[in-house]
Amino acid sequence: MNEVKTLGQFIIEKQADFPYAKGELSRLLRDIGIAAKIVNREVNKAGLMDILGQTGSTNIQGEHQQKLDIFANGQFIKALTSGGECCIVASEENEDIIVIDSPVAHNAKYIVAIDPLDGSSNIDVNVAVGSIFSIYRKINTDAPATIVDVCQPGKQQVAAGYVVYGSSTMLVYTTGKGVNGFTLDPSIGEFCLSHPNMRIPADGCIYSVNEGNYVHFPKGVKQYIKYCQVEDSTTNRPYTSRYIGSMVADLHRNLIKGGIFIYPVTAHAPQGKLRLVYECNPMAFIVEQAGGKATDGLNRIMELPVTELHQRSPIFIGSKNMVDMAERFMHDAGILS
Ligand code: P6P
8 A cells, every 4th residue: 555645744745845935835734724624524414414403403512503604614714813824814705804913923924815615505415515725925024914915816826725525525736836636534534645746638528517507608608518519529529518516526527537617707697607816716726737727718817817805707727628629719709709
């Protein structure tokens, strides 16, 4: 059996990749891993909680049962606040940024943007959900952190990752030197290296899009979907349609097998649905580091200007050759027509 390497051991081992690192980012990544383990424990008994919740139960502290995404948000914020390496948390669950000004964080230089439980509407039907995180360095280390430190383009990220709570629980992250995946071993309570140096195939046969919105899609997206469905054995078409409705789960599958995930603009989401800061940018960083591509149909996601915390963006992300092809259809049809 191969030697087991835990997330903590791996992080410390890779710290040498950053000559000036003094361990802050390593500690921050470990803090996130701890929160993920706690969230995992609650996600795995959510079904039970739902059953209990229907009788108006309360937990052992006498608290009313919290919605799981609020619980997850609290766990990540608590871990990041107490860890001392993070000066701002920007969360999908919070309208405004959370500035951490505790004494332990007075030297903190990292900003963390999180989607604490993405796809949580799938919890009660037992479908995989995920957590997403994105890490930036504070722009001006001599000044207090502000929203400006959060609104940085994705190419400034120093690290990004996700946790997928599925048939097993995995944490996948990058610090800009490739992508590595860790599977939680419940018997020892550790994330263990299971997918070293993850690479997304340049081509794939899976397309992931909510075709229920087809009538509202731009012409180029409609034409690309038709392209995916045409019989052509020389290009392995028709492709397979796979859409879970949980971005982390859809992207994780496509990262491993190859494929494209598209959430374009629609009538209900004229700017796209997915959030740039804590969904599109971190997933784009990971996919690019694995050899894939992520754009809004025209522009690289990680180059998009970030003007406000909860801004949305259309996204075409996955196997490079598939994203290239989809962009061609978008270009030929007139990008947003
Ligand atoms: P739709 C979940 O709510 C989410 O934010 C992503 O995880 C997922 O990819 C998308 O929305 C699904 O949206 O409109 O297809 O249900």
